[in-house]
Amino acid sequence: MQRSFNNANTPSIESSRIAVPIGTTLDRFIKNNQDQFAYASGELSQLLRDIALASKVVNREVNKAGLIDIMGAVGSQNLAGDDQQKLDVLANIRFTRALTKGGEASALVSEELDTFVDLNNDGKYVIAIDPLDGSSNIDVNVSIGTIFSIYRRKSPVGTPIQEEDILQPGSEQVAAGYVLYGSSTMLVYTTGHGVNGFTYEPTLGEYFLSHPDMRMPVDGKIYSVNEGSANSFSAPMKAYIQYCKDQRYTARYIGSLVADFHRNLLKGGIYIYPATAKDPKGKLRLIYECNALAFIAEQAGGAATNGHERILDLTPATLHQRTAFYVGSLNMVEKAGELESAS
Structure with missing residues (x-):
C-alpha cells in the first residue's frame, strides 16, 4: 500500500524549493552546444569561459564601487577622447589578464588602449572589447x-x-x-546560432540560462x-524623430549603450547614435562596440546599419574607427533607413 506523506504538517516535496531545478549553467550550455562552432576544437569555448570569469570579477568591483575608492576619473583620456574612469582601467586589466592567461587569444583590441596588444601566444582568435561601456554613469549607479x-x-x-x-569586417565574427x-x-552572446542570455547567481558564482533563444520583436x-x-x-x-513622435512611440534613453540595447532587444525598439555636426562620421566605435551588437541584433531577428549600409559589411580602415549606428527592431531600422535614403 502506497503511503502519503502529504498532510498539514508536512509540505510536499513538489511544493518545496528543494525540488525546483537549478537550471543550465553557462559552462554546461557551452559544452552542449560546442558542435555548433565552425571550428569545434575547444578554444572558442574556453575563450567564452575566460570572458565570463573576468566579468564576474568586474561585477564584484562594480558592486562595491561606492564602498572603496574606485569611482571617478583617473585624470586621463583614452584615444577616443573619453575621460577614463578608474573602473575603466580596472576592467581593462581584468579582461586582459584573463585572456592572456587563457592562451586562446593572440591579440586584443580595447577601447582603453591606443593600439592592439599582441598577447604573445599561439592563440587562434582575436578579441575586440569595450571593457566597461557607459562608465560615465558609474558615479550615479546607472x-x-x-x-x-571574437x-x-x-x-x-x-x-x-x-x-x-x-x-x-563584422561579418567575420x-x-x-x-x-x-x-x-x-546578465551575459548575452551569440556564436551565429541564435542569441542566449544568462543571469548571474552570485551566491553560487555561476551564470544560468535565463533567456533562451532571444528574439527581438520585428516592431517596437x-x-x-x-x-x-x-x-x-x-x-x-x-x-x-518626428515620425516616432507622430506614431506616439516612447522615448527612452539611458546613455549606456548596453542597457539601451538590452531593453530594446527584449521589448522592441530602435537605438540611434547618428552623425552630427560635431561627429560627422558618428561617435560609436565600429570594431569593439557596433559590430558585436549588430551581430547579436541580426541573430535575434533585428537589424543594424549606419543609416545607409549594413554594419556587418563595413571593413574598418582604422582601429578606433567611428560610425553612425542604427540598431534594433527590423521594421524600425528599415524605416529610419528609408528616410535617410530619401534625402
Whole structure:
C-alpha cells in the first residue's frame, strides 16, 4: 500500500524549493552546444569561459564601487577622447589578464588602449572589447556593461599579428556578446546560432540560462536617441524623430549603450547614435562596440546599419574607427533607413 506523506504538517516535496531545478549553467550550455562552432576544437569555448570569469570579477568591483575608492576619473583620456574612469582601467586589466592567461587569444583590441596588444601566444582568435561601456554613469549607479567580439586570426599561428587580423569586417565574427551590470548581471552572446542570455547567481558564482533563444520583436514602440543633440542632426534624422513622435512611440534613453540595447532587444525598439555636426562620421566605435551588437541584433531577428549600409559589411580602415549606428527592431531600422535614403 502506497503511503502519503502529504498532510498539514508536512509540505510536499513538489511544493518545496528543494525540488525546483537549478537550471543550465553557462559552462554546461557551452559544452552542449560546442558542435555548433565552425571550428569545434575547444578554444572558442574556453575563450567564452575566460570572458565570463573576468566579468564576474568586474561585477564584484562594480558592486562595491561606492564602498572603496574606485569611482571617478583617473585624470586621463583614452584615444577616443573619453575621460577614463578608474573602473575603466580596472576592467581593462581584468579582461586582459584573463585572456592572456587563457592562451586562446593572440591579440586584443580595447577601447582603453591606443593600439592592439599582441598577447604573445599561439592563440587562434582575436578579441575586440569595450571593457566597461557607459562608465560615465558609474558615479550615479546607472547600469553599465561590457561588449566583446571574437574573430579568427587570418595570419598563421606563431607569426606576428598582422593588420588583416585586426581590421576585419563584422561579418567575420565567430562570436559576440555583452555583459550588463544592472539590477541583475546578465551575459548575452551569440556564436551565429541564435542569441542566449544568462543571469548571474552570485551566491553560487555561476551564470544560468535565463533567456533562451532571444528574439527581438520585428516592431517596437521605443526610440532611444540623445535628443539633446537634435539641433545638429541631419534633416532625415530629424524627420525620423518626428515620425516616432507622430506614431506616439516612447522615448527612452539611458546613455549606456548596453542597457539601451538590452531593453530594446527584449521589448522592441530602435537605438540611434547618428552623425552630427560635431561627429560627422558618428561617435560609436565600429570594431569593439557596433559590430558585436549588430551581430547579436541580426541573430535575434533585428537589424543594424549606419543609416545607409549594413554594419556587418563595413571593413574598418582604422582601429578606433567611428560610425553612425542604427540598431534594433527590423521594421524600425528599415524605416529610419528609408528616410535617410530619401534625402
